[in-house]
Amino acid sequence: MNKTVDDMIEKLQKENEELKKENELLKTVIDRIHEAVYIVDQKDEIILYNTESEKMEGLDRKDLLGKKEEDVFAQPYYFSEEVTKKILKTGKSLINQPYWYNLNDGRKTNMIFSAYPFYYKGQITAVYVIFRNMNQLSDFIAITLEMQKKFFKMELSQDGAVYLLDDIISINSKMKKIKAEARKIARRNSPVIIVGETGTGKELFAQGIHNASLYSRGPFVPINCAAIPDTLLESLLFGTVKGAFTGAADMPGLFEQAEEGTIFLDEINSMSLSLQAKLLRVLQEKSVRRLGSKDRIPLHCRVISAANMDPIEAVKEQIMRSDLYFRLATITLNIPPLRERKEDIEVLARHFIKKYNHQFGLFVKDISEEVISFFEQYDWPGNVRELENFIEGAMNFIHSKEKMLQLDHVPEYFEERLFLLKLKKDPQNNTDYQYHKKAIHNGTLQDALLETEKTIIESTLMRNKGNISRSAKVLGISRQNLHYKLKALGITNKEL
CATH class of the missing domain: 1.10.8.60 (Helicase, Ruva Protein; domain 3)
Incomplete structure (x- = not known):
């Protein structure tokens, strides 16, 4: 009899240990996924709040667990009434819903969420919410597009950008850091200027940034500003309308051709000061006017530029306009020479x-x-x-x-x-x-x-x-x- 009881106790202990192990595993998995997840019980108290939620909202789970939503989130707070409490009453899920609210530090955040009821023995005992910050969603899409290009690299030649950041070969610690920085900035749309001597791989970085960005679905349009005379460069960049000058035809410029993609202005320091002034206006107004036209065309493309000399020196020597440099150099990447x-x-x-x-x-x-x-x-x-x-x-x-x-x-x-x-x-x-x-x-x-x-x-x-x-x-x-x-x-x- 005692042996039977001991066996049952041992069996229950093993089952209990397995449940603990499974519970820890599920918590670890939930902490590793890219979506923010939190769960409230039938009393509207938070019982789970994962790592991604902490990152998104700048809060610590220790300060939230066991507390009601309205007691821990910035006021006014309507999500509890509009979502979690509503689902506890109705049992109906809400899928892919947009929502915005103010974080505790006053910042506004936009998200897309899905919320579901959890049933146990026929009763709703909890509501779990899965959501993603819209800015994080942009990062996720950029990463996905870059991975897709790795899998289908043959397609890269169609838009002019054949290199990924992973194609840049280096064991140098400084170069590794620059590659990591390039990957981070790729997911935003801020202008980038890449500085380095001839032959260091500036265009490789430009193509890599393009392919790691949300603009990778669009074209990559490079132009060497030093290789083309100013008169021709202006018409190439901005486009022309018929009759603008002898032989001119209706032709979109490279900025227009880079729509939803990236334009790469190589050796920007070689461009004349007068043309730099016109380029500055295009960048400021985010629109372009073809030569001979009165109409302005809105632009939706990313601008990456490159210089084969220190832009600060170029400004000092009056080779480059300071206002253009500051417009282009929101982010600067300095590529070291091979020596x-x-x-x-x-x-x-x-x-x-x-x-x-x-x-x-x-x-x-x-x-x-x-x-x-x-x-x-x-x-x-x-x-x-x-x-x-x-x-x-x-x-x-x-x-x-x-x-x-x-x-x-x-x-x-x-x-x-x-x-x-x-x-x-x-x-x-x-x-x-x-x-x-x-x-x-x-x-x-x-x-x-x-x-x-x-x-x-x-x-x-x-x-x-x-x-x-x-x-x-x-x-x-x-x-x-x-x-x-x-x-x-x-x-x-x-x-x-």
Whole structure:
């Protein structure tokens, strides 16, 4: 008899423990979802208030649980009478209803809610409400659209923006922080200016912001303000009407073409001051007037701009209007040059090798330590774009069976840069380097050509450890011809 009672007690304890575990699990899940959830019982007392509710309303659940709604929320408070108490009486749900009210700190919040009765043993014992702040809803939609673009990336080319923020490759802590900031600001419509040297990836960031925003359904319309004459740029930006000037036709400008999307104004600091004044008016009035027209057309697009120099300096030098800068620079992203994040060089080089493996049908799996060493010593004035161009050039010299990118594959134009860099770094060769500079800058054309030829031959011999046959093959000349050039140029192979 005692054993039976003990077994029953043990069974009840296990069941009770399982219920506690299930209850904790459900509470944890409710705290992790993106919707705000709270529950009131039949006495209209709050019995559950999740983390998202705390975030949305700026309250702490410890101050709410067990209390009536009207006792904890800012007055006047009508939600209890209009929703929860009403559902407790009628048992009818309310689905996807808009609602607004004032938070305890005085701010107005807009939300969409659904409220449902909870039945236990045939009786309504509680009402649970699920709601979402409209601003948070915008964030959720932006995240969803960006994820959709990841899944269906082939569709990106239709609107001109093919890159996502995740496509920006970097292990540098500063770049990671900038990417995180870009993702946050993407979900709003504030103007952004991206500052960085040529080749740092400003347009990649612009496309990434576009694709992570609510404007990603619309087009991405880029224009380089430095590449187009002012007279043409004005008509391209603002559009024209027939008869505005000889040959003019009815044509929407790029601002109109970017409707519900993003316009990207690259190298904005290159735009003339007079055109900057016209652009400022468009941004202030959020409308555009085509050349030759009296009518203004409302604009609904996001503006992202970029500058290849510090905008503050551009303002000081009167290259850029201060009022335009402050209008464009609600948010500023400063992209560091490659020389300031050299830990990214190898990562990017390997990425570009994979890219050109695919394009050229090659199977390169590695890059030599010597090449990486040169890369990390070089300053890369052309930044990531220059690095990619170099990798593409080197991949053109790789045979289909080769598995490693080495100095043998370096294009000639870059070969001299690397060799001169080595001379700079090596104090023993400083005299040779200074002589080389003098020959090029102060000598005749023939002197410069001979000195350049000597430099390239010495570099090739050095890389091939003095092997004449291999060096001749790399240089594309016969072994006999190389011996002749060594003698003519006074190159002693024993030191290489």
